[in-house]
Amino acid sequence: MRVSTMNLRFQPFIAFVMLTLFVTGCKDHKSSSAPVASVSSPNASSAHAADKWLGKWAGPEGTFLLLAGGRGKYEVTIQNLDGPQTFKGLAVGDQIRFERNGVKEHLRATSGVETGMKWLSEKANCLSVRVGEGYCRD
DSSP states (O other): OOOOHHHHHHHHHHHHHHHHHHHHOOOOTTSOOOOOOOTTOHHHHHHHHHHTTOEEEEOGGGOEEEEEEETTEEEEEEEETTEEEEEEEEEETTEEEEEETTEEEEEEEEOHHHHTOGGGTTOSEEEEEETTEEEEEO
């Protein structure tokens, strides 16, 4: 059986066209032209990013951070040497903002080195409130 060289030259083009049609699908010309809200808006993406932080994060000397809630609204419990305290937090960008003892704080993802704490320096997956106050997961 002889294969035409013309067919071989058009196979990549045909594959590209078929893939394009498959990915884009058919347009429904009767659908509404009203704009659809994007799932990737800044507030939605930041809330989902912070949702990955839910749970317990260990600090040195028995301290820890416990993050509960989700979808942009959180309870931030910080256990330090004086005992646990819980604060209401909100996702803003790639951080969780909360107020502690009249001071506006922000929780952000960092490395162990970025926590500024020698006990956590070899960790990679950490959250920090400020330099010298960090919590990590193994």
